[in-house]
Amino acid sequence: MSVALVTGLNGLSYAFILFLLAAGFSLTFGVMGVLNLTHGALFVLGAYIGLQVVDSLGWFWLAVLLAAVALGIIGLLLYFFFLKRLYNKVPEQAVLTIGLGYMFANVILWIWGPRAQNMQKPEILSGALEIGGLSFPIYRIFICGIGLLILALLWWIQDRTRWGAIIRAGMDNKEMTVALGVNYGLVSTLVFVLGVLLAGAGGVLGAPIVGAFPQMGDNLLLLTLIVVVVGGTGYIQGTMLGALVIGLLDTFGKAYVPKAAMFFAYIVFLIILLVRPSGLIGRRIF
Amino acid sequence: MVRRSAEPGRVDAGPGEKALTSGTRRAPRSLIEIGLPVVVMSVIVLVLPTFLPAFVSSQITKMMIYGLFGMSLNIIWGYAGIPSFGHAAFFGAGAYASAIFILKVGITNFWLNLLLAIVATAVIAAILGVPAFRVFGVGAGNTNPIYFLLATIAFGELLSRLAIAVRPVTGGSTGLSGIPEPDLGFGFRITSFRYYYLVFVIVVICLFIMYRVVNSHYGYALRGVHDNERRMQALGYNTWLYKYTAWIIAAVFGGVAGVLFAYYGKTLVPNTFAMITSDIAFLLVIMGSTTTFFGPLLASVVYVGVEYAASLYLRDRWPLIFGAMFVITIMLIPEGLGVWILKLWKKVIRGAAT
Numbered sequence A: 001m002s003v004a005l006v007t008g009l010n011g012l013s014y015a016f017i018l019f020l021l022a023a024g025f026s027l028t029f030g031v032m033g034v035l036n037l038t039h040g041a042l043f044v045l046g047a048y049i050g051l052q053v054v055d056s057l058g059w060f061w062l063a064v065l066l067a068a069v070a071l072g073i074i075g076l077l078l079y080f081f082f083l084k085r086l087y088n089k090v091p092e093q094a095v096l097t098i099g100l101g102y103m104f105a106n107v108i109l110w111i112w113g114p115r116a117q118n119m120q121k122p123e124i125l126s127g128a129l130e131i132g133g134l135s136f137p138i139y140r141i142f143i144c145g146i147g148l149l150i151l152a153l154l155w156w157i158q159d160r161t162r163w164g165a166i167i168r169a170g171m172d173n174k175e176m177t178v179a180l181g182v183n184y185g186l187v188s189t190l191v192f193v194l195g196v197l198l199a200g201a202g203g204v205l206g207a208p209i210v211g212a213f214p215q216m217g218d219n220l221l222l223l224t225l226i227v228v229v230v231g232g233t234g235y236i237q238g239t240m241l242g243a244l245v246i247g248l249l250d251t252f253g254k255a256y257v258p259k260a261a262m263f264f265a266y267i268v269f270l271i272i273l274l275v276r277p278s279g280l281i282g283r284r285i286f
Numbered sequence B: 001m002v003r004r005s006a007e008p009g010r011v012d013a014g015p016g017e018k019a020l021t022s023g024t025r026r027a028p029r030s031l032i033e034i035g036l037p038v039v040v041m042s043v044i045v046l047v048l049p050t051f052l053p054a055f056v057s058s059q060i061t062k063m064m065i066y067g068l069f070g071m072s073l074n075i076i077w078g079y080a081g082i083p084s085f086g087h088a089a090f091f092g093a094g095a096y097a098s099a100i101f102i103l104k105v106g107i108t109n110f111w112l113n114l115l116l117a118i119v120a121t122a123v124i125a126a127i128l129g130v131p132a133f134r135v136f137g138v139g140a141g142n143t144n145p146i147y148f149l150l151a152t153i154a155f156g157e158l159l160s161r162l163a164i165a166v167r168p169v170t171g172g173s174t175g176l177s178g179i180p181e182p183d184l185g186f187g188f189r190i191t192s193f194r195y196y197y198l199v200f201v202i203v204v205i206c207l208f209i210m211y212r213v214v215n216s217h218y219g220y221a222l223r224g225v226h227d228n229e230r231r232m233q234a235l236g237y238n239t240w241l242y243k244y245t246a247w248i249i250a251a252v253f254g255g256v257a258g259v260l261f262a263y264y265g266k267t268l269v270p271n272t273f274a275m276i277t278s279d280i281a282f283l284l285v286i287m288g289s290t291t292t293f294f295g296p297l298l299a300s301v302v303y304v305g306v307e308y309a310a311s312l313y314l315r316d317r318w319p320l321i322f323g324a325m326f327v328i329t330i331m332l333i334p335e336g337l338g339v340w341i342l343k344l345w346k347k348v349i350r351g352a353a354t
Helices: A002-032 A039-057 A060-081 A090-112 A138-160 A162-172 A174-179 A184-210 A216-231 A236-256 A261-275 B008-012 B031-051 B054-079 B088-105 B110-134 B146-165 B192-214 B217-227 B229-234 B239-265 B275-288 B295-313 B315-332 B337-353
Strands: A128-131 A134-137
Touching (some): A002 A134, A002 A138, A039 A090, A039 A184, A060 A184, A090 A216, A090 B146, A090 B275, A090 B315, A138 A162, A138 A236, A162 A184, A216 B275, A261 B110, A261 B146, B031 B054, B031 B192, B031 B337, B054 B217, B054 B239, B054 B275, B054 B295, B088 B275, B110 B146, B110 B239, B146 B275, B192 B217, B229 B239, B275 B315, B275 B337, B295 B315, B295 B337
Antiparallel strands (some): A128 A134
């Protein structure tokens, strides 16, 4: 039982890291129909920028902020120079962003070398919390907290703000939204930047747990895809649900049936495709 | 889906010809227009190895194998409008199946092995096709197979994980090595020099079959599904079955490329299934153009050439160059090399005729 509790926390924190990873992707993909397959590489780039900042300035929070800002700028450049010209051309977007993903990964390798890096946790968040004879690492609890915060923020933006309304309207009928005088171009640019920015911040926040090495982007991208397909796109709560399912399943699987664990995510993925192709909480458009 | 590739027949049609629409039978084109390049290319490829050092003909072998791989993806992408992202699943399935049949089962005959590998690939494609086509068209409307893309990415990875996990059969993460020279039967053993010609013959046979398939009634029905699936349904076509069978056909040819690759490299690693291999096929199709039949073959010449040059001078920066090839293709030559060459060829023909 006690082991299950600790594993549960590990699974939850992993789920929230997956959420941080997939939220940005789901946002750009579900809301704008832009398939950004550089997402995994951008997450890793965020982690490395964070590591660099921590190394030279030694301040974790600044690292999160700077990585987010840097990635936001990269996102803006990506959008203006490349993706804006490929509106509604999904295979082209896929090809372009795959290429950019390889380039980013190789640049990371070029700058920081092939060695896997470990991020030091900030002082205040290291150590463990003792509850009833069980020790829970504080950083993992913190990740859950910050994940919940970001979930709440995105949920609020989606459901309660004018912007969220514009986004949802744009998902239903872009032409009509534009015809009503809404500056949809601005909104979609900002949504894209927000998505990439989230990847950067997520990279830094996740680094103390998952570490960082140049080639991890591909693996992260796959996890993102699985989370997004399982959860369904278009709603942020779908992404959270997908992340929870995959995160908990993976962690418990690894704890109890380590040999088969790596297939659990794929099995769930295939079942979802067969039974409910639009995802657990997805928009049913077909 | 892209509009330009929505009309695969149209690019082939010259300005004087009537623009072809899907479903109509194409009039046989002049013998010179198709026959001449094919014959010239074949002769060049056949004669080349006698002049060139072995490492160059080895690269040409690779070009032919990758060309077949790219063209097999083009059947579903260019003609049926299904941009599958996990084509490496079939390339890897063919390669692994043949390697397992040789090394673990002990079937040394090349032809039997090829046949078994084709069957294995077809079975895997038939299984994976069912969940894949559940999601086709889910997402942003029927013309935007975004969900399908995501789903197929995971297929190749799933198989590569399986290849790592089932260690006794597949050799785990170290893969399989020591694949022997192909045995064609009758005591005729193939050296790596002769392997070039074996690949040539098989690729030519495959291209011929593929050409006949995409230019048959079935092939035009596929283009119809691509252009307007609803209308094809209204005309009484079972469009799901068309897409599903096209998926299996493409998989089989991808599998043949995989078999050739297994004998070519003699070593297989689980990466043969992975995203990187699918990405190569993807690059070949988009670089070669989705609207021409032979485009991916041209692209594979460029791709293998660049890869070889990079392996000599810039080994560490290869992923950067590889990635840049995607970006350059999309930003600078979005219609692909195939269309470009075809236009050039049309000009030459017209110049010669007047």
